[in-house]
Amino acid sequence: MADFEPTIIAFVCNWCTYTAADLAGTSRLTQPPNVRMIRMMCTGMVDPKYVIKALLEGADAVLISGCHPGDCHYINGNLKARRRVKLLKEILPRFGFDERRVKLTWIGASEGIDFANTMKELVEEVKALGPNEVRQQMVI
Numbered sequence: 549m550a551d552f553e554p555t556i557i558a559f560v561c562n563w564c565t566y567t568a569a570d571l572a573g574t575s576r577l578t579q580p581p582n583v584r585m586i587r588m589m590c591t592g593m594v595d596p597k598y599v600i601k602a603l604l605e606g607a608d609a610v611l612i613s614g615c616h617p618g619d620c621h622y623i624n625g626n627l628k629a630r631r632r633v634k635l636l637k638e639i640l641p642r643f644g645f646d647e648r649r650v651k652l653t654w655i656g657a658s659e660g661i662d663f664a665n666t667m668k669e670l671v672e673e674v675k676a677l678g679p680n681e682v683r684q685q686m687v688i
């Protein structure tokens with residue numbers, strides 16, 4: 549499994565984490581190429597169906613990342629996202645997924661270094677988990 553390179557889907561808030569990713573890029577911080585970002589206007593817009601669909605279609609993990617609590621541009625979208633992720637983690641095992649495949653983080657617009665470090669840590673965590681359970685079953 550040493551050569552396993554995970555695919556990670558990241559739903560990121562336009563106002564915070566996406567801007568932090570941009571800052572990390574313009575600051576020339578090294579980042580793993582495993583993360584595919586989907587820009588959302590707020591983490592409160594991330595429907596749990598999007599997460600389950602990404603995992604069912606072979607993503608090894610899904611990250612949801614947005615503004616710190618109290619900083620959401622839509623007042624409480626990130627708090628709604630936090631509640632949804634908590635419930636999602638409870639139902640993921642019913643779909644056959646390890647709940648650690650879904651992660652929620654808060655990364656502010658000025659935190660480019662945190663963004664780059666979080667992506668590196670996430671890739672290492674998912675490498676330790678191994679490939680998505682559904683994808684493993686499809687490879688027979």
Ligand code: FES
Pocket residue numbers: 561562563564589590591592614615619620621622625626
């Ligand atoms: S606007 Fe960033 S999480 Fe809501």
